Amino acid sequence: MYLEELKTSGDFLSLTRNNEFSLPAQQFTLSNGTVVEVIDTGVIQFTPANYGNKDIVLSSAVHGNETAPIEICDELITAVIKEELQLAHRVLFIFGNPKSINIGERFVEENLNRLFNGVHGQGSVMNEERKRAANLEQYVREFFTSVEQGRYRCHYDLHTAIRGSKNEKFAVYPFLHGKPWKKSQLQFLLACGVNTVLMMRSAATTFSYFSSNQFAADAFTIELGQVKPFGENDMSRFTKTKNTLTALISQASIKYKNFNSSDFELFQVHRTINRTQQSFSFPFSDSAENFTGFAQGELLASDGDTKYLAEVEGEAIIFPNAKVALGQRALLTVIPMEVDERFV
Ligand SMILES: O=C(O)CCC(=O)N[C@@H](CCC(=O)O)C(=O)O
């Protein structure tokens, strides 16, 4: 079996890439007492001998071409297995879509990050991404619910964006259905080098929304930069992120900079534009960056005969993608917002 090689190399990413769809579960204990459980391909759980009050999920490669987050998690996993990093909490690392890593694409057949919250089981379509989404949901469920109630839960789903962005790093705050947003989470994000946060205003089928909505985890999709092939990331741009994630998993607690609303750029989602027609296009080029603002009345997108015009002065684009499958999100637009009484 693979355990002896894994114990020696700590290279769980290669083991995952060499087993694209499944891997028999195995476990072993490090000399520092941390139990290492390989649950499936790309899914590894660490339980230190004396663990603290946090249950932490760190996922990457939900889209396989988003390599910088994969590199960050790969380094953390290897450091833990080689006992260069001692954990303080239970941590579940997930490389979401191994096959898509190997083909260097966002997904193989279907966007894994639109299959959560039960979508994977809807309709008659079945593919590896749908099987994976169902399995990942189960692994997260078991991770959070196999210990006593009332513990702190967080899930940071690490991505990079297809396009450049006026705000290089930004986070998507899943819709909380009226629950207050947490200043402490903004402080964590700032420590990661992320000062920009989008507040979603509707339910979603993303991995972060699943953990937020199903398990009340503090969960975000975190966009850490732009999509690049392995070896082309400037990893110096991710130092704050890696250092803060390292502190999160290896320290009992983290002292953050005092909260100051002026440190943040907050946006609320104004609307979601879905592609419904084959002839879907944007008037702007592929070089148009996330957070580019438009004048009221300016054309944002054309979906067949439907023209979408900016409704609000400065309405800004996020995640424009004219190649999405019919019925899927082709564009988010956002408008600025301020910290208010909805933040606690
Ligand atoms: O750059 C893009 O077009 C997409 C980048 C990416 O994968 N973003 C996530 C956001 C998920 C969310 O809305 O929480 C995605 O589209 O799945």
Ligand SMILES: [Zn+2]
């Ligand atoms: Zn992504």
